[in-house]
Amino acid sequence: MTRIATTTSINLIRHNKRRPESTFTDLTTEENEWLDNTLAILATGKERSIEDHLVAADLADKVLFTLPPDDRLILMLIDVDHAPVKEVAEMTGWSESKVKVKAFRARRRMRQAVEKLLKGAAN
């Protein structure tokens, strides 16, 4: 059941393909402001407002849509929901080592996408 749900999700995500470049240019003013202020927020560690959360969630969607569906799934399961590697392997039908490798690559792609975003915001 879990595997079917996972596969259906991946298929739907694949169906709604979006290109990375198109999303980065579509940042709203709020998202640009959020990016400008975020590093300061991270440095000070101060509490963010509800609006900040919403803007961040929208921005997260945009960044996530630039990644392949498998990467999105792995990031959401392991880094967000803190699902064990074994459980993710059972859900997806991949081996545990494949899950680990995919998670490593997904984190790298996500980080690189955010770096690109930061460079875009700086320019």
Add this chain to the structure above:
Amino acid sequence: MQEQHIIDLLDTRPLNDLREAELSAINQHTANCPRCLQAFQAAQLSNLLLRSRAELKTEPSAFFKTNLMAAIRDEQVQLGPFSFFRIWREACSLIYSMAALAVIIGGLTLWQLGTNTQNMRFSTTDPMELLVYGMDSASVDLSYGAVLMDLYGTPAENTERNRQEK
């Protein structure tokens, strides 16, 4: 650690799962390495974005539910013959043992029947029955007339003569 870049370390585990020692090593290294500092900030940002995304709960669309139910139905249809095979695999040992038991019982029944017939055949002591069953050793040499003589006590010749007179 000071000489090594920490970019690989950032991607190995979620940022929240990094140990204190690893975080302090990262901080020490990023103080002198702008490239790694940029990567570390991006990793922090992506971690923040993912957490923000997780806090926003979204319900799956009706389209997703329809697709999911269709996929489950397909899966069940595909599992049809396999489920029969699975049942057979589970039950085959029982069926084999039952068949073996039936064969053993059938064999024993036949053997028992054979033994009873043999006993019945040799249990009789009546000479007439022995004669009918052909078990009498003397009957081998008896002629047709002698048999009639034994049965009716009349010579065979008389019988023939009576028939001719009639």
